Amino acid sequence: MPLLTGNLVLPYEVCFGELAIADGLISAITPLGTPQPDAPLILPGFIDLHFHGLGPYSAEDPRTLLDMAAFAPQVGMTSFCPTLAPTPWPDQLAYVRQAKEAALVQHAGARCLGTHLEGPFIAPAAKGGMNEDFLRPASLDDLRALLREADGTLRLLTISPELPGALDVIAEAVKHGVRVAIGHTHCTIDDFQKAVEAGARQICHLFDTFEGRPVHGGVSQTCLTDAILIEDRVDVEIIPDGHHVQPGLIELTHRAAGTDRIIAITDAMMGAGLPDGVYAESDGRPYRLTNGDVCRLTDGTGTIVGSCLTPHIAFQNLTKRFGFSIPEASRMLSANPARALSLHDQTGALQEGLWADITILSPDHTTVSRCLVSGKTAFANDDAMT
Numbered sequence: 001m002p003l004l005t006g007n008l009v010l011p012y013e014v015c016f017g018e019l020a021i022a023d024g025l026i027s028a029i030t031p032l033g034t035p036q037p038d039a040p041l042i043l044p045g046f047i048d049l050h051f052h053g054l055g056p057y058s059a060e061d062p063r064t065l066l067d068m069a070a071f072a073p074q075v076g077m078t079s080f081c082p083t084l085a086p087t088p089w090p091d092q093l094a095y096v097r098q099a100k101e102a103a104l105v106q107h108a109g110a111r112c113l114g115t116h117l118e119g120p121f122i123a124p125a126a127k128g129g130m131n132e133d134f135l136r137p138a139s140l141d142d143l144r145a146l147l148r149e150a151d152g153t154l155r156l157l158t159i160s161p162e163l164p165g166a167l168d169v170i171a172e173a174v175k176h177g178v179r180v181a182i183g184h185t186h187c188t189i190d191d192f193q194k195a196v197e198a199g200a201r202q203i204c205h206l207f208d209t210f211e212g213r214p215v216h217g218g219v220s221q222t223c224l225t226d227a228i229l230i231e232d233r234v235d236v237e238i239i240p241d242g243h244h245v246q247p248g249l250i251e252l253t254h255r256a257a258g259t260d261r262i263i264a265i266t267d268a269m270m271g272a273g274l275p276d277g278v279y280a281e282s283d284g285r286p287y288r289l290t291n292g293d294v295c296r297l298t299d300g301t302g303t304i305v306g307s308c309l310t311p312h313i314a315f316q317n318l319t320k321r322f323g324f325s326i327p328e329a330s331r332m333l334s335a336n337p338a339r340a341l342s343l344h345d346q347t348g349a350l351q352e353g354l355w356a357d358i359t360i361l362s363p364d365h366t367t368v369s370r371c372l373v374s375g376k377t378a379f380a381n382d383d384a385m386t
């Protein structure tokens with residue numbers, strides 16, 4: 001029975017101990033004492049529900065999804081939802097159809113949980129870095145076409161609720177087991193609340209593509225992000241790269257929403273985890289990736305199109321830059337996304353009976369030493385092992 005020894009990151013504490021694995025599952029957890037300074041950090045594997053690329057791979061190219069899955073354990077990722085921003089409509093249908101294979105077939109590396117469609121039912125006014133040519137009005141027929149192609153593998157749909165017909169699309173998607181996120185929106189608070197009533201339960205990268213606070217007659221108004229923070233039924237995605245969301249807003253989110261409503265995402269682009277350089281979106285538009293900064297279009301506008309964050313850097317940022325405890329950061333990167341997709345009985349925590357999907361960091365937390373999926377080593381960095 002394989003045994004891991006180190007500082008175990010449990011949901012609400014860290015302790016030194018042993019973790020046993022049998023038949024791909026965590027079979028026993030044995031606490032042995034207080035954390036040891038020179039021991040590796042053993043965490044539940046990181047789960048990213050929202051990213052567009054990783055390493056040399058685009059998550060928007062279904063032909064390389066399995067290669068990306070094999071790469072993902074290098075950054076501590078054990079499960080993921082490849083995310084597609086709007087592309088020409090026939091390509092979106094083909095993407096969902098082809099990505100289904102990655103979700104259903106046995107493969108090496110991280111688990112592909114199914115597709116996240118960030119669009120195409122997005123309000124042009126809030127498109128952010130999306131290509132406006134490929135946005136579509138909210139349409140039940142279009143949704144049903146996507147559901148048919150996905151055949152149960154569409155996990156997450158991001159939509160602007162102010163579009164005519166959006167509430168019907170939300171309700172229909174939820175009926176088919178799809179998690180619905182609200183985002184890329186300038187909707188009213190009333191629109192937002194109707195979307196929640198229709199079943200939306202998540203917010204796409206809170207604060208990014210959202211409008212600021214309106215002032216009428218010299219009086220500050222309650223704005224959409226305020227309403228989101230105090231609506232307990234929705235979880236909020238946060239990009240913890242230090243650029244997409246100001247540290248003060250992360251603290252505000254934590255105080256208002258609490259740790260367990262925050263889902264850390266990377267929203268990363270192809271090139272994340274690689275050196276600085278110019279890469280291209282799936283529609284061919286080039287962007288510059290600058291590590292420690294963000295990805296920006298090179299068309300002179302400097303529009304942000306995504307991050308160069310990886311989950312293990314997100315963990316470091318959450319703990320070292322934003323002041324979260326290790327268990328809190330871990331929940332944002334594992335337990336909370338698992339729960340969002342109703343997978344908390346399978347993964348997202350170091351708990352007996354769950355999949356042995358485990359990320360091990362070096363004692364200083366800077367390096368992924370080893371990553372296991374279903375108890376099998378999917379990545380091992382011998383240099384980092386101590």
Ligand SMILES: [Zn+2]
Nearest residue numbers: 050083118267
């Ligand atoms: Zn995105």
